[in-house]
């Protein structure tokens with residue numbers, strides 16, 4: 140019997156928008172049965188969407204790329220909106236499908252359980268395949284059988300385990316059904332911003348989709364990885380890191396594929412450091428699976444009593460990159476313009492929001508979720524809690540980043556600041572991270588009027604730090620001495 144006379148398999152794409160190393164897809168193809176490829180736009184539920192604005196932009200282009208890749212293999216992408224269980228059972232009836240294959244999606248395990256329960260009772264064969272991690276969280280346990288809560292032993296356990304599995308290549312052909320069910324039109328989903336179109340620069344930097352992911356990996360492995368360890372902390376160096384995070388967030392490339400491609404390189408400290416960063420992503424997911432409320436609740440509940448203070452005006456200045464601290468403002472403007480921010484600057488801007496402005500980390504997490512193209516439920520939440528000090532294996536609260544010293548250390552020539560805060564370009568390097576200390580005539584020569592062309596600092600860092608540390612000491616009963624090196 141030819142494949143198109145057999146009942147098809149429904150292949151449910153979610154955050155695995157790729158053909159390479161896609162367990163559900165390769166197994167569906169190997170079965171020889173026709174495959175109906177679906178992407179469902181679901182209404183908001185626990186663990187499911189909606190995506191932030193920047194990721195909607197990405198999703199639009201990523202689905203276009205996936206549709207093209209499927210067409211090249213003789214198949215088609217079907218788009219539907221609605222609750223997954225209803226859409227899938229409707230499609231199963233329409234296409235006479237007898238099976239559903241999908242890859243695991245860790246943050247929505249609970250929601251999936253209900254969906255799968257409903258579909259199984261209607262007689263559909265359901266197969267779940269590995270998710271977007273090197274190791275499933277259940278397989279990584281401490282000696283006493285618990286989940287890891289500290290990164291270093293987690294990394295050592297992975298090392299001891301040996302190399303992760305090898306990735307599986309994309310199928311050469313994806314058998315199509317005799318006829319395709321109807322698809323909604325992507326443009327009708329209105330994922331792209333219109334008025335205003337704040338994503339004008341995104342397309343210059345990013346190429347969403349699997350091909351774009353592989354290009355980024357190739358570029359990174361060719362050179363930047365050789366100096367990754369030292370360069371990754373310097374935001375002024377463009378392209379010193381892999382820029383793979385949004386591709387990983389949408390599953391356009393698998394971590395196993397990335398790891399595998401680094402195996403051809405000599406295992407220098409730089410290569411190992413890069414792998415360790417990939418493992419920070421793994422660790423974040425392990426924390427999320429252990430504590431599904433990672434984005435909403437303090438891991439350390441002592442922080443529940445922290446006296447956060449929300450000032451609308453200060454939050455707005457932070458989001459707009461108008462705090463008067465150049466490195467913070469450059470980071471927040473990079474985020475708005477590119478849907479991305481350098482890792483070092485993410486730490487500085489997050490520390491500023493939490494400790495200088497004493498605004499609850501959850502407000503920052505939400506803003507990042509809406510504006511980052513790489514927003515990831517595990518990495519975003521775990522990193523915000525890391526900076527706040529409320530997370531597992533977190534940076535202590537009393538480590539307060541000084542935005543001036545951080546700028547001078549990691550962007551000594553002000554290259555990064557000048558790229559995103561052009562009004563400071565003519566300022567001598569000496570003042571680039573502290574324009575408020577520049578003499579009047581220096582500011583005049585640089586064409587800067589503080590408070591007019593560039594803001595005065597919205598808080599005094601020293602005073603703000605003391606206030607935050609006093610609040611911390613009050614909540615935890617610990618001394619709030621800051622680390623002067625930060």
Ligand SMILES: Cc1cc2nc3c(=O)[nH]c(=O)nc-3n(C[C@H](O)[C@H](O)[C@H](O)COP(=O)(O)OP(=O)(O)OC[C@H]3O[C@@H](n4cnc5c(N)ncnc54)[C@H](O)[C@@H]3O)c2cc1C
Nearest residue numbers: 380381382383384416417419420482485514515518519522
């Ligand atoms: C406050 C804050 C929020 C963050 N939010 C996110 C987020 O929503 N999504 C996200 O992917 N990363 C997040 N990060 C982590 C990190 O900033 C980005 O992963 C990194 O900047 C992405 O750039 P890259 O791909 O060039 O990274 P590279 O330096 O090339 O690293 C390779 C990969 O390792 C992973 N990785 C690197 N650093 C971390 C880290 N600290 N935690 C977890 N995984 C890491 C990412 O998948 C990254 O793509 C956040 C960090 C902070 C401090």
